[in-house]
Amino acid sequence: MLTLQAIHDAAARLRGQVLETPCVESRTLSQIVGAQVFLKFENLQFTASFKERGACNRLAQLSPEERARGVVAMSAGNHAQGVAYHAQRLGVRAVIVMPRFTPGVKVERTRGFGAEVVLHGDTLEEARQHAYQLAEQQGLTFVHPYDDEAIAAGQGTLALEMLRAQPDLDTLVISVGGGGLIAGVATAAKALKPGITVVGVQTQRFPSMVNAVLGTHHPMGTATIAEGIAVGTPGKMTQEVVARLVDELLLVDEGDIEQAVLMLLEIEKTLVEGAGAAGLAALVRHPARFAGKKVGLVLSGGNIDPLLLAAIIERGMVRSGRLARIQVSARDVPGVLAQITATVAAAGANIEEVHHQRAFTMLAAQNVEIDLVLQTRGKAHVEEVLAALRAAGMQAATH
CATH class of the missing domain: 3.30.70.260 (ACT domain)
Structure with a gap:
């Protein structure tokens, strides 16, 4: 089971391997949304995402035999880069399976970290099945993007840092895809501070965790600007943690996320991808829910396509x-x-x-x-x- 001790152990492993990112108040955003807003700048990690934490924690626990054979992961985004970068640092062979439609810039960046990239399938599911096949054929260890306790424990280390930097936080607002981040954060935060409120945020186009935990039947879309949390099926382990520890799940729409990306760019001068801006989008969409609270937001990643960013800026100027x-x-x-x-x-x-x-x-x-x-x-x-x-x-x- 995912425990506070596992997250403390992960923090010890990660010391010096990943950045302890700043967690500071944004006075301007606080004035705009009517809550005291603290930002955790995970977009400053070397691969511009919190995903490094889980990847590094998982890879650090490989046995000598597993290290010698190598690892395989399936990802079209930040998990791929986190696994590739830390595998390279640790001298472990990494094979990353990506769907064929993955933007060239992501493929090249992952190759740049020394990984062997295999393009397979038109969907994430086809790519995942191929990754499992490679794991079996070549004896590689499969590194799951979220449904793995070592991954979730690694992600949870950022909650330890947030509460150390800002012990007065009473609410954490966390974007949810497969649930690895919120499972780790909720486990750490609730153990350290039982009265803290943990709120998950999904897009209206990919409400998979909301449907799974609340039993709703919101329709699933096909595309979102928050592609980092566009997960069709949440993790089994993460779903159990969310059902047990997360106080509320909220949905935001595409316009809310666009606005949040632009606010962070203009006000904080920081570049955040759609998934990383979902927490702020929830504060903009539901201000009454957070009025007067001390809210911690995780800017979970900064890997946004430049053309998408250009479109968001232009549309924001029109609005x-x-x-x-x-x-x-x-x-x-x-x-x-x-x-x-x-x-x-x-x-x-x-x-x-x-x-x-x-x-x-x-x-x-x-x-x-x-x-x-x-x-x-x-x-x-x-x-x-x-x-x-x-x-x-x-x-x-x-x-």
């Missing part, structure tokens, strides 16, 4: 009004475009895109329709730009 699309219609006479752009410039907005429409419009033939994408200071500034265009005799509205 806040700093990127706005407006439509202007005016008489189609020489110089009208120059007049429009001059009016926009005088109002202090910057033009990012212009689309000048003659044929595809329902306006009278002598009129022209112009779509503009503007960089502004926010929604109030957009209204100022529209007012300036109307004052210049044009029709203007957001589009």
